[in-house]
Amino acid sequence: MSHGEHYFTASPASPAQLRTIDVRLAGREVRITTAPGVFSGDHLDHATRLLLDVVPPPPATGDLLDLGCGWGPVALTLAHAAPEARVWAVDVNERALDLTRRNAAADGAANVTAVVPDDVPEDVRFAAIWSNPPIRIGKPAVHEMLRRWLPRLAPDGVAHLVVSKNLGADSLARWIEKDLGLPTERITSVGGFRVLRVTRSGAR
Known part of the structure; x- marks a missing residue:
C-alpha cells in the first residue's frame, strides 16, 4: 500500500478482509477488529502509542474528538477514560469508521460516535482533541483540516497532536500559533515524534 492510500475513502471491509489483533x-488488553485499507491496519503505530502514553486523561464530561480515528485506538481510550463524555471519532475513510464502530x-x-466530518454538528465545542494527523496528505490539506477543527476547542479545551519531527512538527506548531492564534507548546519528544499541546488560552 502506498503512503497515502489509506487516507482515501474505502468501502467497509468484506468479512474475508477482517482480522483481529490484540492491543x-x-x-487493558483489547481484541480489535481491523483490515487492510486503513492507517496502521495490522498494529498500533508508535506515534499513536506515544500520544496515548503521555497525554493526561481527558475531561470526564463534554465532547471529545478523535480526529482521524482509523480503526479507533484513540476513540476507545477516550471512551474508557471518560465514560460520561461523548466521543466523536472522525474520519473520511468509511472503512475506518466501520471498524471503529465495530470495536x-x-x-x-x-459513548463513541464514529462519523464523517460533516456529520458533526457545527455548534459542538470540544473539551479535548487528540489526533495523530495524516501529515502525508500534504501541508495544505493538513492545514485545512486543523483550521476546521482546532478553533472548535471549548474555551478551556486542550488539543494534543503527535507529529514526526522529520515531517514538520516544529513548523506545524509555529503555523498553529501564527495563523490560528492558538498557543502551542511541545510537551515531549520521543523517538523522532513530538507531542504538541494546543490551547485557546490567550487566543485571538
Whole structure:
C-alpha cells in the first residue's frame, strides 16, 4: 500500500478482509477488529502509542474528538477514560469508521460516535482533541483540516497532536500559533515524534 492510500475513502471491509489483533489500550488488553485499507491496519503505530502514553486523561464530561480515528485506538481510550463524555471519532475513510464502530461496540464503548466530518454538528465545542494527523496528505490539506477543527476547542479545551519531527512538527506548531492564534507548546519528544499541546488560552 502506498503512503497515502489509506487516507482515501474505502468501502467497509468484506468479512474475508477482517482480522483481529490484540492491543493494550487504557491499561487493558483489547481484541480489535481491523483490515487492510486503513492507517496502521495490522498494529498500533508508535506515534499513536506515544500520544496515548503521555497525554493526561481527558475531561470526564463534554465532547471529545478523535480526529482521524482509523480503526479507533484513540476513540476507545477516550471512551474508557471518560465514560460520561461523548466521543466523536472522525474520519473520511468509511472503512475506518466501520471498524471503529465495530470495536466500540465490542468494547462496550456506547459513548463513541464514529462519523464523517460533516456529520458533526457545527455548534459542538470540544473539551479535548487528540489526533495523530495524516501529515502525508500534504501541508495544505493538513492545514485545512486543523483550521476546521482546532478553533472548535471549548474555551478551556486542550488539543494534543503527535507529529514526526522529520515531517514538520516544529513548523506545524509555529503555523498553529501564527495563523490560528492558538498557543502551542511541545510537551515531549520521543523517538523522532513530538507531542504538541494546543490551547485557546490567550487566543485571538
